[in-house]
Amino acid sequence: MNIPFYKYQGTGNDFVMVDDRNLQFPVSKELIASICHRRFGVGADGLILLQNAEGYDFRMVYFNADGGEGSMCGNGGRCVVRFANDLGLFDGNTKFIAVDGEHEATVTGEVIRLKMSNVNGVEQYEEYDFMNTGSPHYVTYVDDIHEADVVNIGSEIRYGSVYGPKGGTNVNFVEVIEDNHLSVRTYERGVEDETFSCGTGVTACALSAHLRKGWPSPVTVETIGGTLAVEYQETGEGQFKDIYLIGPAVRVFEGSLNV
Numbered sequence: 001m002n003i004p005f006y007k008y009q010g011t012g013n014d015f016v017m018v019d020d021r022n023l024q025f026p027v028s029k030e031l032i033a034s035i036c037h038r039r040f041g042v043g044a045d046g047l048i049l050l051q052n053a054e055g056y057d058f059r060m061v062y063f064n065a066d067g068g069e070g071s072m073c074g075n076g077g078r079c080v081v082r083f084a085n086d087l088g089l090f091d092g093n094t095k096f097i098a099v100d101g102e103h104e105a106t107v108t109g110e111v112i113r114l115k116m117s118n119v120n121g122v123e124q125y126e127e128y129d130f131m132n133t134g135s136p137h138y139v140t141y142v143d144d145i146h147e148a149d150v151v152n153i154g155s156e157i158r159y160g161s162v163y164g165p166k167g168g169t170n171v172n173f174v175e176v177i178e179d180n181h182l183s184v185r186t187y188e189r190g191v192e193d194e195t196f197s198c199g200t201g202v203t204a205c206a207l208s209a210h211l212r213k214g215w216p217s218p219v220t221v222e223t224i225g226g227t228l229a230v231e232y233q234e235t236g237e238g239q240f241k242d243i244y245l246i247g248p249a250v251r252v253f254e255g256s257l258n259v
């Protein structure tokens with residue numbers, strides 16, 4: 001069967017997007033992994049199905065590039081909002097549901113402003129912080145982001161004895177550029193490689209830096225694929241609400257999957 005698809009990217013985090021309001025997509029781990037494969041398939045960091053959801057504009061169903069159903073994806077969330085807007089499902093503001101609950105978002109020109117889940121606690125250690133921003137994130141600091149051994153150290157931590165048995169974690173490397181300004185590189189679980197940007201990761205890095213530096217919101221974050229901003233309100237020790245991930249998300253092409 002032929003299934004129309006679209007490709008979107010948000011700061012270089014790229015996704016195959018399928019309008020699945022008719023629930024026809026034949027979900028299987030092998031199929032999704034082969035579509036996301038950069039040699040044998042379309043190539044993407046993940047695949048997203050847009051489905052109907054009662055009481056919402058749509059439902060986002062996100063799969064990592066390895067075909068496993070992932071936790072929340074911040075850049076994917078921004079991209080699916082753009083897709084829903086392109087499909088004419090809302091005008092200006094939207095409310096949708098994802099694996100970690102309800103999200104609101106606003107479209108202003110190229111920029112998507114996505115409300116993230118509240119963060120209800122941050123584990124702080126000398127060498128790193130760990131938190132869940134919809135997905136689990138390990139945040140560690142380096143002097144020179146270009147020198148960070150993202151893939152090797154990232155995979156050691158992802159599969160290591162602390163986080164490996166708990167389902168693994170994404171691993172972020174942060175360089176502080178100046179006050180309220182970070183540069184971040186991320187090893188992504190489920191892609192098992194460095195990606196150009198990770199939205200839930202960038203969110204975690206901004207909150208971690210706030211806790212360590214006391215910076216007021218917003219924090220600007222450079223990734224390989226572009227610049228994002230994170231807004232937040234701290235409600236208690238390591239607790240945050242009104243967290244927004246802000247940046248561009250664009251359609252790059254469309255085609256048809258032969259499955």
Ligand SMILES: N[C@H](CCC[C@H](N)C(=O)O)C(=O)O
Nearest residue numbers: 073074075135189198199200
């Ligand atoms: N790229 C995504 C993160 C996907 C999460 C996934 N890698 C996992 O934790 O399984 C983002 O922009 O937030």
